[in-house]
Amino acid sequence: MGPMPLSARNWLASTELGNRFADVRLLRAGSRFTIYAARERLAQRLVAVKLPDDNAGSWLHDVLAAEGDVLAAIGTHPHVIRCYERLELPDGRPALVLAHCRGTLHDAVRADEPLPADHAVAIGIKIAGALEAAHRIGVLHCDMRPKNVFLGESGEPVLAGFDAATRVDAPEPRPPLHQLTPHTAPELLEGSRPTTASDVYGLAATLYELVAGRAAFRAYAGESPASVIVRVLSNPVQPIRAPHVPLELSDLLTWGLAPDPAERPPSPAWIAEELGRIAHRQGWPRTRMVAS
Numbered sequence: 001m002g003p004m005p006l007s008a009r010n011w012l013a014s015t016e017l018g019n020r021f022a023d024v025r026l027l028r029a030g031s032r033f034t035i036y037a038a039r040e041r042l043a044q045r046l047v048a049v050k051l052p053d054d055n056a057g058s059w060l061h062d063v064l065a066a067e068g069d070v071l072a073a074i075g076t077h078p079h080v081i082r083c084y085e086r087l088e089l090p091d092g093r094p095a096l097v098l099a100h101c102r103g104t105l106h107d108a109v110r111a112d113e114p115l116p117a118d119h120a121v122a123i124g125i126k127i128a129g130a131l132e133a134a135h136r137i138g139v140l141h142c143d144m145r146p147k148n149v150f151l152g153e154s155g156e157p158v159l160a161g162f163d164a165a166t167r168v169d170a171p172e173p174r175p176p177l178h179q180l181t182p183h184t185a186p187e188l189l190e191g192s193r194p195t196t197a198s199d200v201y202g203l204a205a206t207l208y209e210l211v212a213g214r215a216a217f218r219a220y221a222g223e224s225p226a227s228v229i230v231r232v233l234s235n236p237v238q239p240i241r242a243p244h245v246p247l248e249l250s251d252l253l254t255w256g257l258a259p260d261p262a263e264r265p266p267s268p269a270w271i272a273e274e275l276g277r278i279a280h281r282q283g284w285p286r287t288r289m290v291a292s
Contacts, residue, residue, distance in 0.1 A: 008051060011089050012038055021049070032056050033064070033163065037100060046100035046153070047084065051093050064094050067162045071096075073137050078290055079130040081150060081160040101150035101158065105210060109146065114213035117244050118284040121275050123149070123157045124207045128272035129289035130159040131199055135268065136291065138168045140194045144202025145183035146209055166194060182215040182228040186259050189233060197261035203268055204256025211249065212240045216257055249278050 012021045021038040027048060028035040033056070036049045052060040071083035082099040089095060105123070108115065115123075127149055134141055141148075141162065148161030180189055185201035188194060208216040216238075217231040237257040240250040252274055258264045265271050272289040279287065 007091070008034065008054075008089060008093070008095075009036060011091075012036060012049060016090050017087065021047075024049075029053065032060055040097075048098045048100050049087075049095050050098060051089065051095040061092075061094050063163055064096060067165065068094075068096050070134070070137075070139050070162045070165050073139070074130075074133055077130055077133050077292075078156065079126045079158050080133065081152075081158045098160075099152060099158070101152050101160075103151050105146035105149040105151070105157065105206070108151075109209055109213055114242070114244070115210045117211055117246065117249060118279065118282065120207060120210040121249065121279050121284065122287040123210065124203070125272045125275050125279075125287040125289050126157050127159055127206070128203060128268040128275070129291045131203055131268040132272070132289070132291040134159075134162075134165070135168075135196055135199070139165050140168055140196065141165055141199050141202070142188075142194045144199055144206055145181055146206050149206065168196075180229060181225060182217050182232060183209075184229075184232075185261070186233055187261055189229060195261060196267060197264050200256055200264050200266075200268060200271065201261070203271060204253050204264075208237070208240065208253045208257065211245055211253065212242070216253075246278060246282060248281075249275075252278070 009024050009026065011017060013024045020041055022041055024036050024038045027037045030053060032053055033050055034053045038047055038049055039045070040047055050064070052064060068083055068086050071080065074080050076082065081101070083096055084099070085097040087095040087097060131141060131144065141159070143161045143164035148159065150158050150160050152158050183202050183205040185198035188198050205216050215228060217228045217235070236259065237254055239254050252271070256264055256271060269289065269291060276287065
C-alpha cells in the first residue's frame, strides 16, 4: 500500500481532526476507496471511516460526496447504513463516518451453506424496503449484491455500497464504479443504462444466493466471475430445487432474474409484499417492510 492510506490513518488519530478517533485500523483497501475502523472518543462508539484510495482519481471525491448526499436524503432508515458525519482530511480528501458493521451477507454464505429460507425471506423484505426507499427519492443503487448488505452491530441487515448509485433522471449515466459481477443485470452487462428493473434483478440475485448458498448462475465453487457472466448472458436461471425452499419462493426469484427487464416484478416493494405473503402461508414470523 502507498503512503497516503498510512497518512490517513495517522490523521484520523491526530489532533488535526480534534483527536476524535482512537484504535484506528485498516478494514478494507480497494482500488477506489479505503475503509478504516475506529472508535470515536467522545461518543465511545465504533465507526467505519470511508475515504478515496490514495491512487484513485480526484473525481472520486465528488462520488463520495454524492454518496453522502444519498445517505442524508434517505435519513435514518433502519436498513440503510447510517452516515454520522462528513469530514475533510488535511490533504483535501472527503471522508464519511459510517456505522460500524460486523460482516456482510457474502461472508454468511461464502462456505456454500444456504441460510434458512425463513431467515433469507426476512432479510429480503428488509433490504427490499431499503432499496424501495432509495427509489422513492429517485436514486438507483446499481450494485445490489451480498457484499453490499452488511450486518449491523445489532445483527440487522443494512444496505450499503451507494458509491455506485445514480439518479434516475441523470442525463448521462456514469461508467459503473464496481466490478461487473454475477449479480449484475444482463442489460447492464451489455451497456444499457440502469433502471429500477436492474436493481430488482440485483435484489433477486442476492436473495437467490442466500437461499441456494451460491450465486444464481455459478456452476461450481471457485468458478471465475467471467465464466458466470457468460452464462448470465446466454442461459436462463435454474430454479432452486431444495427441500427447505418453497416452490413459490423459487418461482419468485426466477421471475426476478428474468433476462428481459420488462418481465421482472415491478418494484422492490412488490417483491417485499410477495415475500410477506410467502412467509404468511408458510407460518413464518411476520417481517415488516420499511420504505421511508
